[in-house]
Amino acid sequence: MKLRCAVLDDYQDVALSLADWSALAKDIEVRSLQSHFTTEEEVAEAVGDCEILVVMRERTPFPESMFARLPRLRLLITSGMRNASIDLEAAARHGVTVCGTASSSEPPAELTWALILGLARGVVQEASSLRAGGPWQSTIGADLHGRRLALLGLGKIGAKVARVGQAFGMEVMAWSRNLTDERAAEHGVVRAHSLEELLEAGDFVSVHLQLGDRTRGLIGTSELKRMRRTAYLVNTSRAAIVDQAALVRALHDGWIAGAGSDVFEHEPLPADDPLRTAPHFLGLPHLGYVTRRNYEGYFQQAVEDIAAYLEGSPLRTLSARPAPPPR
Incomplete structure (x- = not known):
């Protein structure tokens, strides 16, 4: 059975077109969500079936309570190498590996x-x-x-x-x-x-x-x-x-x-x-990092992060204790 992956807050609906996700096709089922969810309940309802999530910067916070609502989650990927809205200690307690992607200033x-x-x-x-x-x-x-x-x-x-x-x-x-x-x-x-x-x-x-x-x-x-x-x-x-x-x-x-x-x-x-x-x-509606080249880098590196995680060697890890891939 394939693992499920969702890209949150993909406002422009470009995540799946700006990177080559085909290398993951045999293992991962990917979907992109354009609507922003304002509550943890909405997030859990939309992506509670996912083992992997890709998030854009700090658009959707991940405190302890969010991880508790997503028991299937094992890998969380954020654009950038720093995300103040993700509780990394909570991620580790819930067995979730957090990885980042590089970006241009x-x-x-x-x-x-x-x-x-x-x-x-x-x-x-x-x-x-x-x-x-x-x-x-x-x-x-x-x-x-x-x-x-x-x-x-x-x-x-x-x-x-x-x-x-x-x-x-x-x-x-x-x-x-x-x-x-x-x-x-x-x-x-x-x-x-x-x-x-x-x-x-x-x-x-x-x-x-x-x-x-x-x-x-x-x-x-x-x-x-x-x-x-x-x-x-x-x-x-x-x-x-x-x-x-x-x-x-x-x-x-x-x-x-x-x-x-x-x-x-x-x-x-x-x-x-x-x-x-x-x-x-x-x-302006938080466009600072929203450029084609930056987004191509974000999503292609997200693909790389997922592939490396599935091989047991996570890349660009932000969490203190990477969790093993789901079996």
């Missing part, structure tokens, strides 16, 4: 600039007006050349964003708790000595930190009020780094000129979320 860096440029030049407003036959020019753009790009984090993505900013002729400043003078100098970036200094100095502030206990809620009311009223905030990292209620108020009350985000605390974003109607807000 280029797409989210590129999308950061889509948001920055979209905000700076009023791209959505002007394009929408043109299509609707509205006024010919209604905004005045914000300059990039000669302005200061302030980066929260100078890791792989932040460093790529910094290089583009420098190409635009921007002065680039960065801050994180672990950032050293040496790393800042390596990338030709000015190191801010505090978060407050960074926020007060930035014309465009872009978030590139990992979400953790020290970064959750890092940008709140007091921090947003420190920013210039002409400044823009962009977040392509994790929504919880920025207090969402404070951000809504900042946009309504004009503490900042605008904000762009590709990440939200609840995804898909609820229809009544106040960010949907907040002024000067440019939102």
Whole structure:
């Protein structure tokens, strides 16, 4: 009897076409699910018969309670090599091996600039007006050349964003708790000595930190009020780094000129979320890693992970104690 595998949250219905799954055909029956499930009960009902699941980043959380609802599950594969929504210790207790896939940091860096440029030049407003036959020019753009790009984090993505900013002729400043003078100098970036200094100095502030206990809620009311009223905030990292209620108020009350985000605390974003109607807000539905090349890598490596697991030698293992393949 074949093992069952399901790909969750395949919104664009591309998982089975962007990789060659034929090598698994004699052992695995694969299906793709496009709808997002909002409760653990819905997930269990849809994929409770599966021994293998492939998930996209953190779209569907896997805490202890989820593993308990999926007793047949033996292999969980996530896009990327880190997924904060998977309880790896719980996975090990339930005999589930967790594997990852490699990914490129280029797409989210590129999308950061889509948001920055979209905000700076009023791209959505002007394009929408043109299509609707509205006024010919209604905004005045914000300059990039000669302005200061302030980066929260100078890791792989932040460093790529910094290089583009420098190409635009921007002065680039960065801050994180672990950032050293040496790393800042390596990338030709000015190191801010505090978060407050960074926020007060930035014309465009872009978030590139990992979400953790020290970064959750890092940008709140007091921090947003420190920013210039002409400044823009962009977040392509994790929504919880920025207090969402404070951000809504900042946009309504004009503490900042605008904000762009590709990440939200609840995804898909609820229809009544106040960010949907907040002024000067440019939102995207978490497209940071959604590119053809990245997806081809994700799903082809998922196939490789499954094949290796069935042979008893799991690849790219994230769980502490890999479980044996089902017999």
